[in-house]
Amino acid sequence: MTDPRLTPIAASLPSSVPFVGPEAQERARNSAFDARLGANESVFGPSPRVAEAMVQTDIWKYGDPENHELRQALAAHHQIKSANIMVGEGIDGLLGYIARLFVAPGDHVVTSLGAYPTFNYHVAGYGGTLETVPYTVDHEDPAALFAKAKETQAKLVYLANPDNPMGTWHDGETLKKALDDLPQGTLLVLDEAYIDSAPTGTAPDIGPDDPRVIRMRTFSKAYGMAGARVGYAIGAAPLIDAFNKVRNHFGMNRAAQAGALAALQDQAHLASVLEQIATARTRIDRIARDNGLTTLPSATNFVAIDCGRDGAFAKAVLDGLIARGIFARMPFAAPQNRCIRISCGTQNDLDAFAAALPHALADANGG
């Protein structure tokens, strides 16, 4: 029963969840997963300094609505001004604010078919019309995205580099050149959630005050703080200030603010995590090959394994893994949904995955 008092947009929206959480799946199967490899969390965890900083926080105090200390530290880290940085409740929260600022009913927004569903959720939530372009050889295609933006006079175009769910990436120079064809009036939302684990040169060399682009970064991936909800946007100062029109000013968790600051200050821990990610990527590739499968190159903390057939087959493999206690996910759209997506895990996690995969494949092959 829809409440008759809802706005027309709200009434038209489904009560949907972009992703079902692993806890809900565990409740449904009445058993905990043995390996949590589905949400691209960092099982390697945050710096030990994060827990110290969080536990020392006076949680009875509201967080600083200006996120002053964290923004100052991020500005120093990136050698930009704090006026170019907006801290928010994860990239998800920031994407919601961006959609709210730019998307009114009838506005067009461009993304890749099968890219991040939560971005699409926010765009639809404000009445926007999504336009999609297919991946090109499992890469997001900047030229095609920007051409579609021009064709549809899009307000926003979304591009993740490195990409989720495929793990592929473009080098920064390629992206920077592609920007020449971004139409005037379109803002590029460049999701760099996975940039920390990407090769040097993947982040395009564009100034923070470039009004064409807003970049999204996070402490949820390589920094190991997904549960803390700390993301930030880098963009031109007037655009950054526009978040103050709509954001939940006191929305940041105070311990998360302190934890993110501590995480940023422990770059040695980040470096060690990046080594563990690299080791895990190699191991996942090895496990795939041991089972006659191939993987896509990855600049992220996960690897897409090509199951070699169609989406139904990959879904059967995925179901077989989940039935065996391995939480994983897969791309939504064809032909990328021939793959399953495995987050980098510990040696134990990947042992469990290696043990389960042959059985899941056998099931999918009809036993």
Added chain:
Amino acid sequence: MTDPRLTPIAASLPSSVPFVGPEAQERARNSAFDARLGANESVFGPSPRVAEAMVQTDIWKYGDPENHELRQALAAHHQIKSANIMVGEGIDGLLGYIARLFVAPGDHVVTSLGAYPTFNYHVAGYGGTLETVPYTVDHEDPAALFAKAKETQAKLVYLANPDNPMGTWHDGETLKKALDDLPQGTLLVLDEAYIDSAPTGTAPDIGPDDPRVIRMRTFSKAYGMAGARVGYAIGAAPLIDAFNKVRNHFGMNRAAQAGALAALQDQAHLASVLEQIATARTRIDRIARDNGLTTLPSATNFVAIDCGRDGAFAKAVLDGLIARGIFARMPFAAPQNRCIRISCGTQNDLDAFAAALPHALADANGG
């Protein structure tokens, strides 16, 4: 410079902050406050179990988007169903979702003149038109609010019981009877942030499935977890489900979820905090009387002190307190702005306040 790509509503909004945080004031005065008595935080802190639960949380994992365990525990605590409960990022976050669900440009919303600015911020942020009615003898006036809602065909009417910033309250029976005059088509947003410190019987005895009302509760006040951002709404199941249309599903901090659960399970700590609040209220009243001032009766964790003259005088007193290291706030609208608002503090906090007040009053009186 306003970005020409913003939506018309976004372009029309100021980049404002409903409240300036104490940290910003400390940076401006280049000195920490001696007593933090301005944001109605609970200086008495949360249960010690909260820190234990938070530090044991795997912060590398996203929080459960269904908030299952916390909702189950809250349902048991209130003896209602979890389908009647929505957990969100503080009451502020939930009020934002409510405004988004119900308020489209041109829709009317009723509140008291001088009531919670963050609610007004959210309503304006979705293009709503605010209608206000004055306080009656420093109490919010349900009959006047509901009459104004009828007159303006309002989508929402906001009422805090107990009230902030005055600390006054109505008993539950009075509110329940007043609901008879709530017009059809208007939803009452009943903010019960301060209900834990109110006398028994302040919460109206209305069922969770009553479609006329949505109630807001929080762990930010008596439970001492303002920095964690955990609030919840109680309402009819279809209304609660509507939040799933627009909320940031993975927006809850995982440690905050665990901390709130631990806080709820330590009712003995809550009881001891309520005693400390009662003691502090009495002390604040005593300090006021020692300075020739009176206080308003309070059902909250703060006390409004009537400075006896106009808003300019109270503002001068407030400025004098702030200059002496006492963080406090005051009501925004006349005639309630003849008061200043002092949160319940520790003995040390209130010693500092007692020491500063005579000087602040002397300043305000022209030295």
